[in-house]
Amino acid sequence: MRHILCCLFAAAVLWAAACPALAEELDCVTTEWKLVGANHKVCVNAFDDPDVPCITCYMSQARTGGISGAVGLAEDPSEFSLDCRQTCPITLPEKFPKKKKVFSEGTSIMFKDTEVNRLYDAKRKAIVYLAISRRIVSGSPKNSISTVIVP
Template sequence: MRMLKGLLGALMVLPMYASAEQIGEVSTVFKLMGPNDKIVVEAFDDPKVAGVTCYLSRAKTGGVKGGLGLAEDRAEASIACRQVGPVSFRDELEEGEEVFRERTSLVFKTMQVVRFFDEKRNTLVYLVYSDRVIEGSPQNAVTAIPIMPWPEKR
């Protein structure tokens, strides 16, 4: 029982990440063995900001290694976040808070999205980048959402 309480406590302190839903994909390189290289488009909702959805496009490596989950995906990604409903904050926001993370290699490389709030302009700013344990990549993309009143349905 004590072990179960400890496990539940550990899970509660883990950061809250959004999970992505695949919207579509296109093949970019034909592979004779294993899946093709492709670009995937995924969507996720900000876990702390209701009314905001982000769309990511990123490369996925195919072939035998890619099919087995052993390939390292490229660092390039693109992001577009949009207000899709009335914006409300579910919890206090932290500057540079990670809202999405996905593994892009077996162990050492991840892609993440962090959120900033530009209070002066009443705008949410989202940054996507990739890092590696030893050496990160400066490649990144940014998107911004000015928080606007949402029309009431009649």
């Protein structure tokens, strides 16, 4: 029994390490009052890069209100902004991937999400974070980037 628990714990740790970061919602600001259902709003979330603990990204994102928004059936617009900052000294791992998805969040009930990819520019010693909206069919060209220089 103990062996099985150890295996389950190890699998959970590996799964968590492979998954993109989870965001912490800081707060939301109403942009349009709705008579029925939730208000339209912009929410600010924070997440830490899962591989570089000293980088925190802040993303603001539009949230659809109304009745469909209140029950989780609305599709949020592809409108967001991203800013990433160094919060302590950065030490990159020896095998640092050139590209990796570091955050993903669903923005509709089906097939649409916002994701943040980390790109490493070794020549300029910079980490570039790119936020995009993905959809199985007809994604959005709207995007936002932020860079962090690696000393």
